[in-house]
Structures are given as structure tokens and as C-alpha cells.
Amino acid sequence: DTAVSQTPKYLVTQMGNDKSIKCEQNLGHDTMYWYKQDSKKFLKIMFSYNNKELIINETVPNRFSPKSPDKAHLNLHINSLELGDSAVYFCASRAKAEYNSPLHFGNGTRLTVT
Amino acid sequence: EDQVTQSPEALRLQEGESSSLNCSYTVSGLRGLFWYRQDPGKGPEFLFTLYSAGEEKEKERLKATLTKKESFLHITAPKPEDSATYLCAAGGSNYKLTFGKGTLLTVNP
Numbered sequence: 670d671t672a673v674s675q676t677p678k679y680l681v682t683q684m685g686n687d688k689s690i691k692c693e694q695n696l697g698h699d700t701m702y703w704y705k706q707d708s709k710k711f712l713k714i715m716f717s718y719n720n721k722e723l724i725i726n727e728t729v730p731n732r733f734s735p736k737s738p739d740k741a742h743l744n745l746h747i748n749s750l751e752l753g754d755s756a757v758y759f760c761a762s763r764a765k766a767e768y769n770s771p772l773h774f775g776n777g778t779r780l781t782v783t
Numbered sequence: 784e785d786q787v788t789q790s791p792e793a794l795r796l797q798e799g800e801s802s803s804l805n806c807s808y809t810v811s812g813l814r815g816l817f818w819y820r821q822d823p824g825k826g827p828e829f830l831f832t833l834y835s836a837g838e839e840k841e842k843e844r845l846k847a848t849l850t851k852k853e854s855f856l857h858i859t860a861p862k863p864e865d866s867a868t869y870l871c872a873a874g875g876s877n878y879k880l881t882f883g884k885g886t887l888l889t890v891n892p
Contacts (some may be wrong), residue, residue, distance in 0.1 A: 712870065750874065759826050767813035769832060770815075772817075772872075772880060774819075776825050
């Protein structure tokens with residue numbers, strides 16, 4: 670019974686294409702996140718939504734657009750993909766947008782742009 | 784800007800050889816210090832949260848401690864199944880968790 674699930678697990682595409690990654694959590698959490706993990710394994714926050722409202726929007730190219738249709742779902746759409754977008758993208762959720770509750774992560778989507 | 788630095792980057796131990804991983808942090812208004820374990824091809828798995836200096840938490844062979852500037856993850860008599868990347872993250876006075884780059888632990892039988 671997966672708590673935070675992402676699809677697809679692998680995504681291989683060519684430069685210039687548009688792609689989406691989907692995330693769903695069944696933990697009843699209010700807050701969801703997108704993190705990017707680069708080739709050096711460094712996890713960096715991209716976006717966060719709390720009850721469908723965008724609360725964190727880091728310095729990320731405008732080609733990346735998150736969408737939260739409801740508090741259990743957070744999708745990531747990427748336009749005009751570039752080689753540098755290749756990375757593993759992790760979705761995570763948290764009980765509340767509180768400072769001290771842990772994040773629960775999905776197993777990631779490995780994006781390869783050729 | 785919040786910063787988290789982990790050392791060493793990689794650590795190789797023999798089974799049963801105890802050691803410690805270090806996490807130094809500079810965070811405005813620390814609200815929580817988190818430790819995660821990440822296995823290859825998986826997302827980070829939550830281990831501990833520490834809230835204040837002097838606090839300690841234990842889980843099996845792992846013990847996490849916190850000072851005002853650092854956290855340590857002590858591994859006692861490790862087994863090969865403890866091999867993973869261990870990530871430290873600090874939660875400051877915002878909704879973000881700032882992660883370190885992790886320590887890749889390998890435990891040889």
C-alpha cells in the first residue's frame with residue numbers, strides 16, 4: 670500500500686519535448702513537494718503546495734509548472750526539455766506545512782533528456 | 784541562506800566496526816534536524832527528528848545526537864544491510880527542508 674506514488678518511474682525523452690510527472694499520496698497529508706536530485710545526489714527543493722495553494726516556489730525555470738488539482742495530488746509539467754533537466758525528481762508529502770514534521774518521499778522519477 | 788554540510792562523503796566499514804557520520808548546519812531558527820536513509824533507486828526514508836541541543840534518539844544500531852551546530856549519526860556494530868546513503872536535513876523558519884549531500888556508507892561483511 671504505497672504512501673507516496675509517482676508515475677512514471679523512468680522517463681526518456683528528447684530535447685524540446687514537453688512531459689509530465691504525476692504524484693499521489695494516500696496519507697491524508699496537507700502539504701506536498703517536488704524535489705530534484707542531481708547526478709551528485711544533492712536534493713534541492715523546487716515547489717511546495719499546501720492544500721492546493723503554492724507556498725514555496727524556488728528559483729526554477731518557468732518551463733517547470735506544478736499543478737495541484739486536490740491536496741492528494743501534485744503534478745509537475747516540464748516544457749521544452751533541456752539536457753540539464755536530466756535528474757531524479759522526487760515527490761514528497763508532509764502532514765502539515767509545519768517546521769518540524771518529517772517529509773515522506775516517493776521513489777522518484779528518473780528523467781533522461783537526450 | 785540555510786546550509787547543511789555532511790562528512791565524510793563516503794565511508795567504508797567492516798561489519799561490526801562502529802563509526803559516526805557528521806552533519807553541520809547553519810539554519811535560521813532551527814525547527815528540526817532530520818536524518819533519512821536512501822537506498823539505490825528509492826526515495827529517502829525517514830529515520831529521526833531532533834528538535835533541541837542535547838536530544839538523542841535511537842533505532843536499532845543507529846543513534847542520532849544534536850548540538851547547536853552539528854548532528855551526529857552513530858552506527859554501532861553495523862551490518863551489511865546498513866549500507867545506504869544517509870541524508871541530513873534541517874528545517875528552519877520556513878516550510879523548507881534543506882538537505883546535505885549525504886554520506887554513502889558501505890559495510891563489508
